[in-house]
Amino acid sequence: MDKSKQVCKPQNKTTISLQNVTISYGKFEAVRNVYCDIQKGKVTSLIGPSGCGKSTILRAINRMNDLIPSCSLNGRVLFEGADLYDPRIDPVEVRRRIGMVFQQPNPFPKSIYENIAFGARINGYKGDMDQLVESSLRQAAVWDECKDKLNDSGYSLSGGQQQRLCIARTIAIEPEVILMDEPCSALDPISTLKIEETMHELKKNFTIIIVTHNMQQALRVSDMTAFYNAEIKEGAAGGKCGYLVEFNDTDKIFNSPVQKATQDYISGRFG
Amino acid sequence: MNLFYKHTSRRNLSNTILTLITGLFATLAVLPLILVILYVLIKGASQININLLTQLPEPPGDDLNSGGIGNAVIGTFVVTGIGALIAIPIGVGGGIYLAEYSRNGPFSKFIRFGTNVLSGVPSIIAGVFVYGVIVSTKVIFGSNFSGLAGGIALSILMLPTVIKTTDEGLKLVSDELRKGALGIGASKFITITRITLPAALTPIATGIVLALARAAGETAPLIFTALFSFYWAEGSEALLEPIATLSVLIYNFALEPYEAQNKLAWAASFVLVLIILTTNIISRFISKYASSK
Numbered sequence: 001m002d003k004s005k006q007v008c009k010p011q012n013k014t015t016i017s018l019q020n021v022t023i024s025y026g027k028f029e030a031v032r033n034v035y036c037d038i039q040k041g042k043v044t045s046l047i048g049p050s051g052c053g054k055s056t057i058l059r060a061i062n063r064m065n066d067l068i069p070s071c072s073l074n075g076r077v078l079f080e081g082a083d084l085y086d087p088r089i090d091p092v093e094v095r096r097r098i099g100m101v102f103q104q105p106n107p108f109p110k111s112i113y114e115n116i117a118f119g120a121r122i123n124g125y126k127g128d129m130d131q132l133v134e135s136s137l138r139q140a141a142v143w144d145e146c147k148d149k150l151n152d153s154g155y156s157l158s159g160g161q162q163q164r165l166c167i168a169r170t171i172a173i174e175p176e177v178i179l180m181d182e183p184c185s186a187l188d189p190i191s192t193l194k195i196e197e198t199m200h201e202l203k204k205n206f207t208i209i210i211v212t213h214n215m216q217q218a219l220r221v222s223d224m225t226a227f228y229n230a231e232i233k234e235g236a237a238g239g240k241c242g243y244l245v246e247f248n249d250t251d252k253i254f255n256s257p258v259q260k261a262t263q264d265y266i267s268g269r270f271g
Numbered sequence: 272m273n274l275f276y277k278h279t280s281r282r283n284l285s286n287t288i289l290t291l292i293t294g295l296f297a298t299l300a301v302l303p304l305i306l307v308i309l310y311v312l313i314k315g316a317s318q319i320n321i322n323l324l325t326q327l328p329e330p331p332g333d334d335l336n337s338g339g340i341g342n343a344v345i346g347t348f349v350v351t352g353i354g355a356l357i358a359i360p361i362g363v364g365g366g367i368y369l370a371e372y373s374r375n376g377p378f379s380k381f382i383r384f385g386t387n388v389l390s391g392v393p394s395i396i397a398g399v400f401v402y403g404v405i406v407s408t409k410v411i412f413g414s415n416f417s418g419l420a421g422g423i424a425l426s427i428l429m430l431p432t433v434i435k436t437t438d439e440g441l442k443l444v445s446d447e448l449r450k451g452a453l454g455i456g457a458s459k460f461i462t463i464t465r466i467t468l469p470a471a472l473t474p475i476a477t478g479i480v481l482a483l484a485r486a487a488g489e490t491a492p493l494i495f496t497a498l499f500s501f502y503w504a505e506g507s508e509a510l511l512e513p514i515a516t517l518s519v520l521i522y523n524f525a526l527e528p529y530e531a532q533n534k535l536a537w538a539a540s541f542v543l544v545l546i547i548l549t550t551n552i553i554s555r556f557i558s559k560y561a562s563s564k
Contacts (some may be wrong), residue, residue, distance in 0.1 A: 064454065069374050096456030106447035109470050118465065119455035166451065173455050 015040040015177065015207050016061060021075035023056050023065065029233075030056050031242035034075075036226055043199060043208045045218040045250070048228030049265070053242030054211050057228070058179050061209065062098035063091040079177075096123055098177040099170035104186055105162035107154030107169070112137075112146050115154045115165055119173040132172055139205075140168035141198045160191020167198060171206075178202065180210040184217065196221050215266055218250065225253040227262045308544060315541025318534050324542075328501055328520065328535060331527050338531065340539045342503050343515040346418065347546070349504060350497055350516055351487045353422025358429035359479060365430075366437020366475075371463050383438070390431035397427040398492030406496055411511065418504065418514035421497025425489060429482040436478020440471035473558055480554035484547045490518040499523055517543040 016038040023030050031053025038044050046054040056065065063084060065071040077084045084094055107115050116133045125132065133150070137143040142164035146157065154165055163183055170178055180199075184192040192214075199208060199221050212218050218225050226247040230240040246253060246262045257263045277283060326339030365382065373379030401424040406416055414420075444467045452462040468475075498513035499520065517539045524536035 062454070064450065067450070067453070092453075092456055092458045095454060099456070100450075100454035102447060102450055102454065104447050106445070106451040108448065108451065108466055118452075119457070122457050122461050122465075123455075169451075170455055175456075 013040045014038065015080060016209075017076075017078040018057070018060075019076040019078065021057070021060065021073065021077060023053065023060055023071065023073050025068070026070040029241050031228070034244045036244060036247050038207065038209060039224065040207050041203065042223040043203055043210065043221050044224040044226065045222035046209065046211045046226050046228060047213070047215060047218050047265075048242070048245075049230060050213075051240045051242065052228040052230040054226075054228045055181055056242070058181055058209060058211050059100075061177070062095045062100055062179055063089075064095075064100060066091055096173060097175055098179060099173055099175035100179045100181070101163070101166050101170055101183050103182045105159055105166055107157070107162050107165050110154060111151045112154050112157070112165060113150040115169050116172045119169055123173050125172075136168040136172040137165075139171050139198070139201060140164045141194055141201070142168060158191070160187045160194060163187060163191065163195060164198060167195070167202075171202070175206065177207045177209065180208065182211050182213060185213060192217070215254075219254055222250045224248070225250040227253060227257075227259075227265060229261050229265070308548075311537070311540045311544050314537040315539075315544075318538035319541060323535075323538055327503065328515070328524070329531070330501065331529050331532055334531055338535060340515075340517065340520055340535055340542065342500065343517045343520040343539060344542060346497070346500070346504060346515040347487055347517045347543070349510070350418050350421040350493065350514060351425060351483055353419060353510070354425030354429055354486050355479070355483055357423060357426035358433050358482065361426075362430050362433025362479075362482075363437045363475065365434045366441065367463060367468070369434070369438040370441035371459070371467065382434075386431045386434050389427070390435070393491075394428055394489050395491035395495075397424050398495035400424075400427070401492065402495035412508075414508075414511035416496060416498035416513040418497050418510045418512070421493045421514065421516070422510075424492035424496045425486040428489060428492065429486050432478055432482035432485070433475075436481075437471070437475050440474030440478070441467055443474065444470045473560075477554045477558045480550055480557065484550035484554070487550070488518055488543060488547050490522050493519050494522065517546075 014037040018034050018036040018038075021034040022032040034057060036057075046058060048054050056071075059065045060073055060077060061079075061084075065073065073085055079094070079098065082089070108118060110118065113133055116136050117129050120129065120132055134143060134147075137146065142157075142161055145161055146152075146165070149156065154162065157165060163186075167178075167180075167183070184195055187195070196217065199210070202208060210218075210221065224247070227245045228242050229245045230242045232239060233241040246257060246259045248258075253262060254266055257266065278287075323339040323341075324344060325341045327342055328340060329338035365386075369379050369382060373382075401420055405411060405420045405423060409415060411417065411419055448466055448470060449462055452466045453459075457466070493516050497516055497519065500513045500515045504510070504512070504514050520539045521536045521543070524532040524539070527533065527536075
């Protein structure tokens with residue numbers, strides 16, 4: 001709970017800025033009017049009840065929503081000052097700078113080594129591949145478990161190890177931002193703990209944005225927390241439309257939230 | 272109260288009888304397959320010897336011990352190979368488009384519908400079509416009946432199977448894998464060629480092998496296109512000339528009044544059944560090998 005000292009340092013720099021972002025599926029708004037500045041080198045968690053649009057917002061940051069044909073975005077998403085939804089932007093380039101880890105561990109059906117090397121190679125990595133594989137796996141805290149079986153299939157690992165392999169795979173492309181969409185929801189508590197430890201390490205080199213349903217996790221890993229809520233609305237996607245309620249330092253959100261909805265949610269009164 | 276099983280009760284009796292009837296029908300269903308294979312094996316296997324596989328067929332006559340089907344065996348492989356060379360790139364490419372690029376709009380629906388219709392088109396129609404478009408017009412270097420035309424006719428028959436298995440094989444690949452690749456900055460092309468296509472290789476390969484097996488046994492499309500030849504396919508223009516195939520050899524020789532030719536037809540049937548059986552077993556092998564991985 002004494003993280004506030006770090007958070008209040010003055011050199012905070014915005015890396016991603018959401019400006020009046022509204023995302024719709026077809027005619028229905030899923031989340032609306034989000035303003036949010038995400039700071040470099042911090043872990044930001046997005047929390048909120050199901051259907052509040054936090055995953056939708058996360059996917060908007062590296063244009064994964066492009067894969068959903070009916071999805072459209074209004075407003076601006078700035079990454080280091082560049083508008084990611086400018087028609088001249090190449091989404092592939094965006095995803096090279098802003099990597100993503102998914103809810104389900106999804107290693108490629110290749111060897112552990114190749115899982116890491118694949119992304120680096122297609123991104124034109126020219127250096128020592130062995131070294132990159134080792135350092136990526138080390139940073140993701142899974143090196144000790146797979147150093148002796150780098151040529152085995154990625155599927156031979158346990159769920160938690162697979163997820164850390166996926167994190168290592170993302171680290172290997174040396175992005176600036178790593179997005180994590182409920183990375184621990186399919187994992188047991190011990191694997192979850194390991195991934196959280198990994199995130200503390202990663203914070204030194206990357207900006208991390210994590211969507212989580214687990215408020216304790218948000219409290220443990222993140223510097224900043226954004227609380228989203230959904231209101232029942234006629235004609236919205238799933239009958240609900242999400243919005244950003246409160247965005248602040250994690251300990252402020254959890255200890256002295258400004259909004260009543262935040263207070264209710266973190267104290268478990270709904271959601 | 273008596274809880275013991277009673278054979279004579281109405282319910283148990285009808286149960287037993289109906290079970291026996293379904294068993295009987297199941298046996299009847301596989302009986303033709305077994306009989307055909309057995310009959311061909313018995314009639315054909317006795318004719319098999321090394322000369323048969325290395326010699327050319329003789330002109331119709333009574334000489335029982337001369338002549339072989341060597342050129343037809345090679346011809347079957349050549350014509351099916353040509354068909355595969357045409358059908359695999361087009362079919363796999365079309366399947367990739369349907370599964371990965373199309374957004375289920377009217378165009379892709381039309382292609383899927385067309386593929387289904389094409390797979391139901393009788394093979395003789397494919398033969399007549401190629402005859403009308405290629406053979407009678409002599410568009411390919413002025414050649415008339417040719418192995419190339421035969422291959423094209425077979426490719427038409429293989430195409431729907433290849434498209435369908437590619438499409439369905441790719442759809443079975445988990446979306447998580449695609450997202451994973453895109454999420455680390457892979458382009459769509461790289462995602463397909465390096466991740467999804469390798470993951471779907473087994474169903475695609477199985478489909479291709481099955482399509483090959485079907486095409487290898489086709490007769491009707493070849494009668495109109497590849498015709499038949501009593502000679503080896505030799506020289507630089509071999510593919511532009513009529514070529515012998517097992518199925519057409521069987522068709523021609525089984526109708527001859529001479530016993531020598533009829534025997535060759537049986538031998539060719541045996542070889543053809545063996546080839547098709549082997550390809551089917553290979554396709555099963557492919558899918559087994561991959562599912563054990």
